[in-house]
Amino acid sequence: MTMEIKKVLSLSSLFILCNLISKSFQQGLEYNDEINDEIDNEIDIGKSSKFNNTNKKKYINDIIFGNQLLKNECCDKQFIKCLGTTITEINAPNEKLSGSLSSTLGDITSLETINLSSNYLTGTIPKTFIKLTQLKTLYLYDNEITDTLPIYLGNLSQLEKLYLYNNNINGEIPGSIGNLKNLSYLLLGNNKLSGSIPESIGFLRSIITLSLNTNKLTGEIPKSIGKLKTLENLNLENNKLSGNIPESISDLEKLKILFLNNNKFSGSIPKSFEKLTNIEELYLNENNLSGVLPKSLSTLNNLHLFYVNDNENLYGYVIENENIIDCDYSNTKICYLEKSTACRSGALPCTKELINKIEEISRNGIIEEDIEKEVENNEESNIQDEEESQQDIEEELELEIDDTLDV
Numbered sequence: 059m060t061m062e063i064k065k066v067l068s069l070s071s072l073f074i075l076c077n078l079i080s081k082s083f084q085q086g087l088e089y090n091d092e093i094n095d096e097i098d099n100e101i102d103i104g105k106s107s108k109f110n111n112t113n114k115k116k117y118i119n120d121i122i123f124g125n126q127l128l129k130n131e132c133c134d135k136q137f138i139k140c141l142g143t144t145i146t147e148i149n150a151p152n153e154k155l156s157g158s159l160s161s162t163l164g165d166i167t168s169l170e171t172i173n174l175s176s177n178y179l180t181g182t183i184p185k186t187f188i189k190l191t192q193l194k195t196l197y198l199y200d201n202e203i204t205d206t207l208p209i210y211l212g213n214l215s216q217l218e219k220l221y222l223y224n225n226n227i228n229g230e231i232p233g234s235i236g237n238l239k240n241l242s243y244l245l246l247g248n249n250k251l252s253g254s255i256p257e258s259i260g261f262l263r264s265i266i267t268l269s270l271n272t273n274k275l276t277g278e279i280p281k282s283i284g285k286l287k288t289l290e291n292l293n294l295e296n297n298k299l300s301g302n303i304p305e306s307i308s309d310l311e312k313l314k315i316l317f318l319n320n321n322k323f324s325g326s327i328p329k330s331f332e333k334l335t336n337i338e339e340l341y342l343n344e345n346n347l348s349g350v351l352p353k354s355l356s357t358l359n360n361l362h363l364f365y366v367n368d369n370e371n372l373y374g375y376v377i378e379n380e381n382i383i384d385c386d387y388s389n390t391k392i393c394y395l396e397k398s399t400a401c402r403s404g405a406l407p408c409t410k411e412l413i414n415k416i417e418e419i420s421r422n423g424i425i426e427e428d429i430e431k432e433v434e435n436n437e438e439s440n441i442q443d444e445e446e447s448q449q450d451i452e453e454e455l456e457l458e459i460d461d462t463l464d465v
Contacts, residue, residue, distance in 0.1 A: 139171075147171040151197070155179060161186040169193055175221065176200040188213055195219045199245065202226055207251075212237035223247040223269065230254075231270075236261035247271040247293065254278070255299075260285040269293040271317060276300065284309035293317040295341065300324065303342075308333045319365065320344040327366075332357055339363040343386065350374040350420050351392055366390060367404055373416045376402045391415070 139147035145166050155177040163172070164186025172190075175197040182205040183198070194216050203225040211220070212234025218241060228250040235244075236258025242265060251273040260282025262268070268289060275297040283292075284306025292310070295317040303323050307316070308330035316334075319341040326349030327342060334340075337358055343365040351366065351374030359381055366372060367386040376387060376394045379401075388404025393416075395408050406412065 144168045147173075149173045151175040151177070153177060158182070159184050163187070164189045166190075167192065170216075171195040173197040174201070179203055181205075183208055185210065190214060192216055194240075197221045198225070200224045204228070206230070207232055207235075207246075209234050211235060214238065215240065217241055218264075219243045221245045223249070225249055227251060231256055231259075231275075233258045235259065238262060240264055242266045242288075245269045247273070249273055251275060255280055255283075255294075257282050259283060262286060263288065265289055267291040267293075270297070272296040274298060278302070279304050279307070281306045283307065286310060287312065289313055290336075291315045294321065296320045298322060302326075303328055303347075305330050307331075310334065311336065313337055314360075315339045317341045318345070322346055324348065326350070327352060327355075327372075329354060331355060334358060335360065337361055340365070342366045342369070344368040347372045349423070350416060351377070353377075355379070364401070366392070373412075373419050375408070375416070376400050376405050 137148065137150050138145055139149065145168055147170060148163075148166075149171065151173050152175075155174065157179070158181030159174075159179060161184040163169075164184055167189050169190050170192050171194065173195065176199070179198065179201040180203065183203065185208065187193075187208070188210040191214065193214050195218060196214075197219070199221040201224070203222070204227065206229030207222075207227060209232045211217075212232065215237065217238050220238075220241060221243065223245045224247070226249065227246070230253035231246070231251060233256040235256065238244075239261070241262055244262065244265060245267065247269045248271070251270070252275065254277030255270065255275060257280045259268075259280060263286070265286050266288055268286070268291070271293045272295070275294070276299065278301035279294070279299060281304050283304065287310070289310050290312050292307075292313060292315070296319075298321065299318075300322040302325035303318065305328050307313075308328060311333075313334055314336055315338060320343070323342075323345040324347065327347060329352045331337075331340075331352065332354035335358065338360050340361060340363065344367070347366070347369040348371035351372060353375065355361070355364075355377050356379045358379065361377075361379060362381055362383045364377060364379075364382050364385045367388040367390060369390050371391070373391040374393075376385070376392060376398060377400060378398065380399070382401045384403070385401040386404045387402065387406075390404075391406070391412065393406040393408035393412050394400070394402040
């Protein structure tokens with residue numbers, strides 16, 4: 059008997075219908091998980107398209123935003139994918155979608171993948187997503203999603219990839235994030251996250267890439283980060299993190315790329331960094347680091363990019379490592395000896411006075427005048443941060459006033 063659908067169906071009633079339709083379809087997607095790669099070809103729109111552009115646009119909006127739906131097929135091979143009659147994937151990246159996500163999406167508890175990246179989505183992540191206990195991949199990056207990271211994210215125990223970068227998400231990173239034992243990729247960069255990195259981050263025992271860059275995070279890096287034995291890429295650049303760089307980072311045996319630049323880290327570069335034998339790229343520039351650059355870094359045979367520029371109180375000699383193909387020592391007190399053939403971009407030529415100073419700091423630690431200068435720099439930096447914070451508040455208030463007047 060042919061089923062005729064004459065009345066308008068909502069997304070949730072469509073889901074019920076999909077369990078009755080005998081439709082077999084299974085198609086795998088391959089994702090490129092490199093941190094800087096775009097995921098542009100996950101859907102082949104050109105194959106067997108039944109829709110013109112106008113109908114396609116309406117169809118996608120109906121699915122994503124829970125509007126009324128006039129279609130009697132759910133598994134269309136383009137935007138909704140099924141295993142048998144069970145919906146497992148919703149994929150609609152780069153479709154110029156706008157508006158807020160519907161809470162009805164949370165009713166499709168069989169979902170394993172949601173990819174709505176690179177659209178114009180606004181609003182919040184619906185609370186009903188707490189029911190998506192089978193979800194493995196959530197791509198909402200490159201949108202305009204606001205509000206805070208929901209605490210319930212920690213309940214999505216099957217989650218492997220969480221890409222929320224390039225949005226307007228604010229507030230703190232919830233401690234429940236540590237419950238995601240299967241999470242391999244956590245990308246939260248380019249948002250407005252504040253507060254400290256939770257100690258529970260150390261429970262992400264499957265993590266490969268952790269990117270929290272370009273936010274407003276403060277405080278110290280938790281020592282628990284050293285427990286992330288599978289971590290290969292750590293990006294904390296462009297925040298307001300402070301304190302010493304924890305020795306525990308040296309326990310990250312698989313670490314290949316480390317971004318700590320453009321923060322407020324102080325103290326010395328840990329000598330124990332010599333244990334990072336797989337490190338390829340090391341970015342420590344634009345901080346308040348001091349002391350003497352450890353000579354033992356020359357033993358890191360895989361290191362080929364090394365940046366410590368703009369640490370005015372950092373002394374020492376350039377790293378004698380022929381594998382380093384690019385470096386920057388500018389605006390430091392790091393110098394090169396005449397016989398050196400290593401990368402020395404921005405380094406000073408060693409003078410007798412500078413050599414004596416390096417030897418003195420090596421014996422006695424940071425001398426008093428350097429400490430006073432560092433404190434003075436920190437105070438100036440804190441004043442600047444307060445001014446920037448006040449400016450941000452004033453700009454947000456102006457936007458709210460403008461929005462109110464527009465209404």
